[in-house]
Amino acid sequence: MKYKKLVKLGLIVLLVVLANFVVVKMVYANKITGKSAQFFARLYNLKIGVIHEPNQDLAIYLSDYFENVNFVNEYLKAKIEYEQSDVATEEDDIFDPFAIDEIPKPAVVDKVIWDKLVKEAWIAKVARENEITLSEEEIEERMHIFGDSEKIKKTMEESYGLSFDLYKEYMIKPAILEAEVYASLIENYKDVKGVQKIQEAWAWLEQGGDFDETAKKYSEDMSFIDNTLWLTEGESSGLYESVRDLEVGDFSKIVQLPIGYVIWNIETEALDEETQKEAKEVRGIFVASKSFDSFYTEYLNMVDIERKFKI
Numbered sequence: 191m192k193y194k195k196l197v198k199l200g201l202i203v204l205l206v207v208l209a210n211f212v213v214v215k216m217v218y219a220n221k222i223t224g225k226s227a228q229f230f231a232r233l234y235n236l237k238i239g240v241i242h243e244p245n246q247d248l249a250i251y252l253s254d255y256f257e258n259v260n261f262v263n264e265y266l267k268a269k270i271e272y273e274q275s276d277v278a279t280e281e282d283d284i285f286d287p288f289a290i291d292e293i294p295k296p297a298v299v300d301k302v303i304w305d306k307l308v309k310e311a312w313i314a315k316v317a318r319e320n321e322i323t324l325s326e327e328e329i330e331e332r333m334h335i336f337g338d339s340e341k342i343k344k345t346m347e348e349s350y351g352l353s354f355d356l357y358k359e360y361m362i363k364p365a366i367l368e369a370e371v372y373a374s375l376i377e378n379y380k381d382v383k384g385v386q387k388i389q390e391a392w393a394w395l396e397q398g399g400d401f402d403e404t405a406k407k408y409s410e411d412m413s414f415i416d417n418t419l420w421l422t423e424g425e426s427s428g429l430y431e432s433v434r435d436l437e438v439g440d441f442s443k444i445v446q447l448p449i450g451y452v453i454w455n456i457e458t459e460a461l462d463e464e465t466q467k468e469a470k471e472v473r474g475i476f477v478a479s480k481s482f483d484s485f486y487t488e489y490l491n492m493v494d495i496e497r498k499f500k501i
Contacts, residue, residue: 228256242494248311258303261360268350285336320374332366372482381480388451388477401455405475414474423467433470450478
């Protein structure tokens with residue numbers, strides 16, 4: 191009797207295992223789709239793909255793929271329908287990384303989301319390695335980069351009929367994290383070529399080199415030399431702090447900008463009549479920093495990417 195029970199139990203377990211195996215196979219074969227596929231993808235922790243690094247693998251999950259595809263399809267449909275309506279205005283334009291002006295075919299959305307998830311897997315890895323995190327408060331603080339948050343929320347919810355929270359999760363948060371990771375890569379001097387070039391320019395100036403001649407030799411954008419810029423005390427960019435203690439004719443230390451490195455030269459200084467704050471007119475020797483795409487391309491060239499699920 192006991193033996194029969196064990197046999198029955200074994201058969202039940204075997205049937206469950208086989209059923210699970212069949213369900214997984216059907217999801218990967220697109221025989222199970224929609225909400226059911228999403229449910230099983232999350233239940234079994236299914237992967238859409240894997241990034242094989244030399245020392246580890248990074249999983250990309252199928253549930254994330256389905257969730258992104260659903261949101262992007264809804265977003266693009268709502269956006270395009272609204273923009274083609276009579277009530278659409280330019281004031282309703284919001285941050286849109288896709289730049290798609292017509293309802294795309296499924297294959298187009300599939301590629302967009304796959305590329306997005308691969309990049310986000312790498313970004314998340316770099317963020318973990320450098321202990322970069324984003325709290326809800328930090329996301330809110332950085333929302334101004336993309337425009338007025340209340341205006342964006344109104345556009346999403348009233349004009350598009352979509353969730354503002356989902357828009358933040360799938361579009362705003364990844365963009366902010368990408369910017370934070372890029373800043374970390376640059377700050378940790380992984381941009382060897384750019385840093386070396388601007389350091390050579392600064393060393394040349396330190397040895398008594400003429401600023402304009404040094405600029406001709408090292409600057410990658412002569413508009414920083416041919417045109418002047420006013421840096422005013424208290425401005426939000428904080429650039430004035432790099433020249434606060436300098437006199438006319440002095441040059442600054444190396445200043446890191448979001449797009450590169452600059453050495454300022456003080457041309458004149460004055461009092462801003464409108465704000466009654468100190469201002470300095472500057473020109474600069476500019477060297478572009480290594481782009482985010484360059485860092486990412488280098489990474490892609492050193493890994494193998496395997497895709498397990500395709501539409």
